[in-house]
Amino acid sequence: MMYQQIFVGVDGSPCSDLAGDAALSLTAGGRGRCTGCHVYAARMHRQRFEDMEPGLPGQYQEEERLDDLRATHDDLISGGMALISDAYLAPLAEKAAAQGIPFEPVIAEGRGYVEVLRLIRERRPDLAVLGATGHGQTPEVPLGGLAERVLLYAGTGDLLLVRRPWSLKNRPVVVGVDGSDASYAALECAASIAAAHDTPLEAVAVYDPFFHSAVFPVIAGALPEEAQRRFNFPAQEQLHDEIIDRGLEHLYRRNLERGAALAQALGARVHTAVVAGRVCPQVHHYAAARGAGLLVLGRYGLHREEESLIGSNTLNLARMSTTNVLVVAPRETPVTVPDLPRDAIPWTPEAEQVLSRVPPFARKMARMAVEEHVRARGLSRVTEDAVRDVARRSGRGGGQDAGP
Template sequence: MRWLVALDESECSERIIGWMRAFPHAKQTVVTVVHVLAPLEVPESIGVSGQQLLLQQQSAMVEALLDRVRRLLEESFADVEVIVRDGVPSSEILQVIQERRPDLVVSGMQGLYRSPGFTIGGVAQRLLSYAPCSLMLVPGRVQAGGGLRIMLATDGSEDAQRAAGVVAGLPGIREVTIVSVVRPLGAEKAVLERFQPEESRRMEAAFLRQRRAEARKAIAGCEGLLRDASITVRARVIAGHPAEAIVRAARRDAADLLVVGSRGLTGVKAAALGSVSQAVAQLAPCPVLIVKP
């Protein structure tokens, strides 16, 4: 396995490193740390010598940060590579992803959908849309420790099955809660209202029974994969709009990690269509692992 982690000088990066060290991984996992020196807005009034001093201070600070990061990660991972680039963070990180082709990219998600800029949140937003591999987003606050409480969301799709397979392959996982969402009626509701009230209620109940049956079937499909891996499985059918319901369940259960599958769309298609996985990443109170094809 090869992981790539994007860091900046923020406190969020400290939490990412702590989370990575605690997250279950194979001993042979190799990590590439990427840090991009974004252009500084240096006022001309400080003069050439002042500008040079400021840039030297930035380089020294980054060098000290990356030396510390390397030492910490080398305690948990087989090999650690550090890459420093100059330029726009999101563009440079995506370039390194193309060069190194990691299995998983780890980034912060603080400020995920705020205005664009040279922030780790802006990077996360671009990674969601353009990264061709699985992505783990870590919020500003995490509780990293032993015995992760994982929540896996499934809709019965191949993407969800793939995500379940990834969870089953994580070393040391003992318990997973699988959730599947029963969506409320949308356009169907407007059509049913044209019938007599009693007939409308009967048909609405039939719609919801069918959706609950599909949710139970989706859960069963993931349960087999996880139980084959000797993982204790809990399951629950929940109701609501998918992203909101999943995040609400994760918050209620105090999940340490949310895992969702993704169709792996990138670029314009991802931005135009949106997805449950992107909405979950925006709302989640805990780290989110988005498993792409």
């Protein structure tokens, strides 16, 4: 998949220049179109001038003199900023013409992020491209205000935030996959870009087995002794260690394998990795260690709520990443991900009965952990004894009538 309609914002800053190059590179081989936009804020400057008028020296306080100053200021600001806009857009237009890419320059007046959002909503491009920072770049603010506002509120299209020169030669595309529809949309997009640029694709899934280890002691300390006994913290921790965490790792690995099959079908050379830890820092470090030329993320993850503007991991990675970040919006029609062939392991009715006693939220992961246990021992079916064996390892099994 290459983009057909690309919108790029320019302001003459270093990241803006890099964004223009990236936009042209991603336009579909001359078959796509590119719109370049610059927004200037003449009215804001006019308002600020009026705010400063009371502080002008006395000789400028006469109304006639003030009117002359206002007219001169308005003429310089409006005309001068329009000339600056033309100057910002001209080099990009020349590059587009040299590559045979249809290019439309657009100049708008108003607040930068407001006008960019308006134009994106009106034009509905396949991809918007922005420099991650503008002229006000400082080390303490790695993502500029305009870029962050557009990232938050332009939720229906893909957005590329550019920090580095656009080059994927010998630099992989890294994509985060968590099994959600949004992550598979990101994977499909990343695979297409990697295949088009003949560069490797690195698909990484991160699960967190450490969270409960930190939380359980806090909960235990907050509960009275009787409640601690009823909650049975040692057994709960064993349940997570032996069933839930192992099942979670298996689930993420399985989803990643399905994603790899999708990427290979799109012509990408894909490598997969399952990593334990907190999602945001692990993906960040993984991309940095691989020297990624592009980090691709779904706009949302598995735990999306309707009120959410963007997933917290995606937002934080967009802020902290040191490479270019492509945020992929959800698709109206979810990406079709191939199912992997796998020999089914039959369960006896007795084994199913024991599994039914596992809490519903953990049942799917428990099933995978038991099946992994059975496969590792070369068994052909899941029996009651096999389930109880896993349960005993997790501290949940007891006597003959005890279940997980």
